[in-house]
Structures are given as C-alpha cells and as structure tokens.
Amino acid sequence: MADSTGRSGSLGSGIRVLLVDDHQVVRRGLRTFLEVQEDIEVVGEASDGDEGIARAEELRPDVILMDVKMPGTDGIEALRRLRELANPARVLVVTSFTEQRTVVPALRAGAAGYVYKDIDPDALAAAIRSVHAGHVLLQPEVAQALLSTDDQGSPAGRPGSLTDREREVLGLIADGRSNREIARALVLSEKTVKTHVSNILMKLDLSDRTQAALWAVRHGIAE
Numbered sequence: 389m390a391d392s393t394g395r396s397g398s399l400g401s402g403i404r405v406l407l408v409d410d411h412q413v414v415r416r417g418l419r420t421f422l423e424v425q426e427d428i429e430v431v432g433e434a435s436d437g438d439e440g441i442a443r444a445e446e447l448r449p450d451v452i453l454m455d456v457k458m459p460g461t462d463g464i465e466a467l468r469r470l471r472e473l474a475n476p477a478r479v480l481v482v483t484s485f486t487e488q489r490t491v492v493p494a495l496r497a498g499a500a501g502y503v504y505k506d507i508d509p510d511a512l513a514a515a516i517r518s519v520h521a522g523h524v525l526l527q528p529e530v531a532q533a534l535l536s537t538d539d540q541g542s543p544a545g546r547p548g549s550l551t552d553r554e555r556e557v558l559g560l561i562a563d564g565r566s567n568r569e570i571a572r573a574l575v576l577s578e579k580t581v582k583t584h585v586s587n588i589l590m591k592l593d594l595s596d597r598t599q600a601a602l603w604a605v606r607h608g609i610a611e
Contacts, residue, residue: 402427403520406449406477408440408466410458414505418453418482421509428516437461441469449477451520454499456483456490464490467497471595478519482512495598501525522566524601549591555609557584561597562604 405428407415415433422428432447434440438461444452452470456463467479478500483490495502500519503512518525550558553574560570567585571578585597594600603609 402429403451403516404429404431404447404449405516406430406432406434406440406443406447406452408434408437408443408452408458408463409455409482410435411455414455418512422513422516425513428513437463437466437469440466441473441475444470444475444477445473448475451516452477452479453482453516454479456481456485456494464493464497467494467499471498478522480515480519480525482507495602498596498598500596500598518564522568522597523564524561524598525564550588554584554588554591557581558588558600558604559609561585561588562601562609564601 402425405422407418407430409415409418412435415435419430419433422430431449432443434443436458440452440454440463441461454463454466461469463481463483470477470479479498481494481499481502482505483494483502484505485491491502501515501524503515503525507515515525556574557570560573565573567578567581570576571581574581576584585600588600589595592600592603594603
C-alpha cells in the first residue's frame with residue numbers, strides 16, 4: 389500500500405530504515421536504539437556511499453539515515469545518485485558537520501531533513517517518523533544557513549506562474565505539512581494535492597519539496 393507521499397511501504401511492519409555511516413560504533417548505537425522502537429525496523433547497514441546506494445536499491449527502505457563525510461562516495465554524491473535512480477527512500481542526514489558548505493549541498497541534493505549526531509534519541513525517532521510522513525525537517529540553524537546563501541544558480545521560477553491554489557499548497561509545504569495534511573487543510577483529495585505539488589515543482593524548476601519550501605520562504609509565500 390502507498391503512504392501519504394505516494395511511496396510503497398512494507399506490509400505489516402514498521403518504518404524500514406537503512407543506516408549509512410562509515411563508523412561501526414555509530415551504526416551500532418543507532419541500531420541499538422532504533423530496534424526498541426515498535427514502529428521502526430532497521431533493515432540494513434552500509435559503511436560508505438556506494439554500499440549505501442546498493443543496499444538502498446536492494447532493500448528499498450522507507451528512510452535512510454545518511455552520514456555526509458564518508459570515504460569514497462560521500463553522502464552528498466550518494467544522495468544525487470539515489471535521486472537519479474528515482475529511489476523512493478526519504479533520506480535523513482545525520483552528521484556532526486554544521487558548516488554551510490556541507491549543509492546546503494546535502495539538502496539541495498535531495499535530503500528530506502538534516503539533524504546532528506548529538507540529537508536526543510527520542511527526537512531522532514520523531515525525525516524519522518516525520519520525514520517518513522512526508523515532512524521537510526530542518527533544524528532552525530540549518531534553514532538559516534540555506535536562506536543566508538546567495539541565490540546564484542538558484543531556480544528562476546516566478547511566483548506569478550503559480551495559481552492561487554498552488555500558492556496555498558506551496559505555503560503549506562513550507563510549513564512542513566505532508567500531502568495528507570495539506571489535503572485535510574484544503575479539503576482536497578491526496579491525489580489532487582500530489583498533482584498540485586508536481587505542477588509547482590515543474591513551474592518553478594525545482595526537484596523536491598525541500599527546495600520548494602526554501603523557495604517559498606525566499607519569495608515570501610511561507611507564513
């Protein structure tokens with residue numbers, strides 16, 4: 389069956405999670421905590437980007453916890469390649485790096501969220517549930533890092549190209565709402581919301597909801 393974002397989940401199990409981090413101790417710690425969550429199932433691990441891509445294609449997890457800095461293929465390149473492969477997994481970057489030169493490329497490459505490795509365990513579980521539900525998850529300082537970068541190379545879409553309904557949908561995307569929540573708020577079907585989202589991304593030449601949320605903030609559409 390498909391969830392609110394249109395992705396297929398496993399039947400009769402929790403959120404399927406793949407761990408991608410080059411440090412075995414980190415993976416072990418994440419697994420130990422996540423395995424006690426009733427609605428989260430760790431289905432595999434990988435120690436670098438190449439292995440992570442292969443495991444993601446093999447296991448088709450719902451959510452990937454991805455480190456950024458890894459030997460060989462790093463997390464950012466892995467994100468780009470997963471997007472090229474149209475892998476449906478939502479990627480939550482979990483890293484110790486806070487610099488803009490790390491944060492911004494990861495999110496532009498398609499990450500659904502970005503949290504730090506010192507995050508409280510319960511908050512991490514909540515973050516996994518959030519991105520799985522279709523939310524865009526950014527810590528405040530991460531959003532600020534994105535908004536403080538210049539607009540060089542950013543999409544050239546114009547607010548005037550959107551219909552009033554599309555602007556409403558975009559504002560709710562920027563508010564972190566999933567398709568299901570947007571449908572409820574606007575009294576629409578989820579299918580109609582998905583169509584609006586697709587139209588927004590096409591008109592503004594954006595590749596994902598994260599970019600759409602940031603575009604909305606930059607152009608004053610988000611509340």
